[in-house]
Amino acid sequence: MSNVFKGTVAALALLAAAPAAFATDKVTMQIDGAAVPFYAPLYAGVEQGFFADQDIEVEFIYAGASDILTNIAAGNVQFGFPNGDAVVAAVANGLPVKVVHTTYQRGIGALLAKADSGIETYADLKGKTVAVSSLGSPNYLQLQVGLKKAGLTLDDIKLEVVSTGAIVQALQSDQVDAIVFSELRKYNLEGAGVPVTMILSNDFLPSFGNVVVTSDKLLASDPDLVKRFTNAVTASYEWVIDGHVADALDISFEKYTPTWIDQKALLTTAFENSFVASVWQSDLTKEKGLGAADMDAWQANADTLKEYGVIDVAPKATDFVVDPSDIGK
Template structure:
């Protein structure tokens, strides 16, 4: 315990103006945010928010750590970390399992999964996949679910195709080498393929299966007991993304590549810039809803549709009510 003994007005004034007292008065809340996967330039807005003092301005000192999405939700529920940044499907699964998690900022307004095929393959949609070999990274991945739903809507099923499981680091190369006819993976890989001279046909999974990429989550108790902290944190996230959207993509990527993901190949900055400017900025971080309500706005109906489809395809036993675990950041603290 720190004790102060003040005997005179002069000594009181000296204490109030001392660097030690000021540092106590202005101390930021120290929080830990656990991010899906590993340090990567795709999280540049968050990194830029720290380096530009945006989190500090909102009274927050943030530390980033990393884990798989399912582990993030477990840690959030247990109170081991303050905030998480997992993908939306994992959040729905956690809510379905009764974990006390709350989405407080729908950062990615849509999912970024996609069917990718070479333009000269004749594949223009799921209807063309009959008899084809399709790669996914895991039979437990959201992309595998997207494949199933896309096939069903085209009047096909898994029995009509051959599914190959290919590791993340090799799935794009498997398409380039002709080892598979198509992949269901991230739409961002379109830019890698095109940079290598491969013309690509793409079908966005979100067009038929509404889902959400990375979103900010916290524990239900933290939201209830400390809404001011949650509000300041989501405000800092919004302001960090706004800075990047407002013409600072290159600066944000420089911060990410130099200080947070230094092992990422620097020669891919051009591809990353294209992905940010053509995908993330216009249609992932922003949507008609965010134009109306601000970044991170919650499309509760979209969340519910996603949960219902996950239940329909037995990814989860029962669909949770979206209104029970999804919060619009504009309502926090009200």
Template sequence: MKTGLFKNKKWLKVLVTTLTLTLGMSLFVGCGSDKKQPAAEKKDLKKVSIQIDGAAVPYYAPLYIAKEKGYFAEQGIDVEFYYAAAAEIVKNVAAGNVEFGFPNADSVITAKTQDIPVKVVHTTYQNGLGSAIFKTSSGIKTPADFKGKKIAVTSLGSPNYIQLQIMLKSAGLSLDDVKVEVIGTGAIVNALVTDQVDAIVFSMLRTIELKNQGVDVSEIRSDDFLPSHGNVLIASEKLTKENPELVKGFTTALNKGIQYIIDGNAEEAVKLAVEKYAPSFKGKEAVTTDIINEVFVPYLWQSENTKKNGLGAADMAKWNKSIEVLNEYKVIDKTFDASELIYEAK
């Protein structure tokens, strides 16, 4: 004999039908939220492009983090990354082929003297990367010790060649007091390791790489004598005037990416960058993390200026000094005030 709920077959039929319909609707709604909503959200994002100096490397991790962590999306932006030489980046940004660029600062200063209409919207690297690197056993401690030494640069038109001249000048020396060797980018570090030269003027990132390889080297940083900058974020003058909200959104997301790494997440950021963007660095994650923690976090992304004015803030006096020196050494044929180059949000 049936009891309880099962006594009423009609009621049972209604219950089963209701449960079936409810479950079906839940599954339908669930599928809709999983598959359709993200597509709708992505459709609402504004697609923008940034062209980055050189190739994909983990040192561009703040940009990659900003994309992967959704910081750009928070600002309504979907970013695509492209890569090129600095001079080409400046031209493409000015022409509107890409919305943003991330070239070295010297190329932007040069472009300004050629009336190429771009603005620096974020002074990402507060200092330059140049360094004179030498074996600790060489006896070199100050620029005065360069006298009579053989020193390599990558070309006589490179920023490092100017940096060498300024370091020599600080010690009352000139190019006549040293032997300058021109060695290509791919061979210059090995020339130091194999004692073909006494010092190289190159990127300070190589100092940590060499130490990691067991080579005892020291350095003199160029910024101690020549105020400069590394990579900076640029946009066209037209974009800064017509869409300042986009510029603000991009720089806000970039700052959030930088801050995430500063807050102790360099290892995670490097791992993400290598896995998704820079696979050629696989196996070099540890030394790359060291470089970010030792150079980028305390020296490139941060400064006394950023402590006062925030990440990416421009030090106008330092920019003007860079312009002045590049003019003095004939890299640019005229000078101008940094306020003409630096964009300030209103």
């Protein structure tokens, strides 16, 4: 047998032994906002091979939540990672999208006030100056619901609208008495030596942060791809939860978010005390696995959005939310 022939046979044998290389699905995931370390589990999922293990090659791109959902519905991208409130609004407006992995088991909105302000409950806001980043933000709704449950209304406070980039500084410099924003800013403030009181909005208004979304069409036509994608997402977050917060952040800094590296200590605290502790995990995920869907909480969120005029009709949670364990059944 000639060397040329032997080489040809060997090459053909290698090709026959590795058909999976030709079966990799290339997909795009559009993420809410911009590349930031808070998405480190997804970045780590790529670099650690969890998506490759599912025969998936994923590209991350970024946009606002409403654009993501429009692109999902139109089939321009296969998967999205918007916030839950935006998904409910999109479904209420007729967009054919499905939540297939409730990655953030709760929202991360919170009321923040200086610890020496005397503000410990929403009832303590009477007569105080409170800031939100916009009147269209989920935090504005959270403020209204929190006040109502305390027997107050917006008329009982002085409301200020302060831009996202300035709202934390407004609290720190005593321009306002409290802000309704992200609980993650607690770590920024405490890192700057400002002790704060925090009231989580999710304690009285069930909501969700980032969740994995796909289109009705893709879920129906290729449930296997959707299942494998959610498996990869779950594996990525499980790896971070299982003692790899620092490793995931290092991956993010090195390849995706280099300008954040000087905030590693603060981010590590935020990941361990919020994300790992209670955002990505819940009693439900302990029973059913990461990404599990709490249908009652989803329905409560949709009903509240309708009650406060954010949407005209509250969609049924079971019509647009799918538990990962049910995909493909």
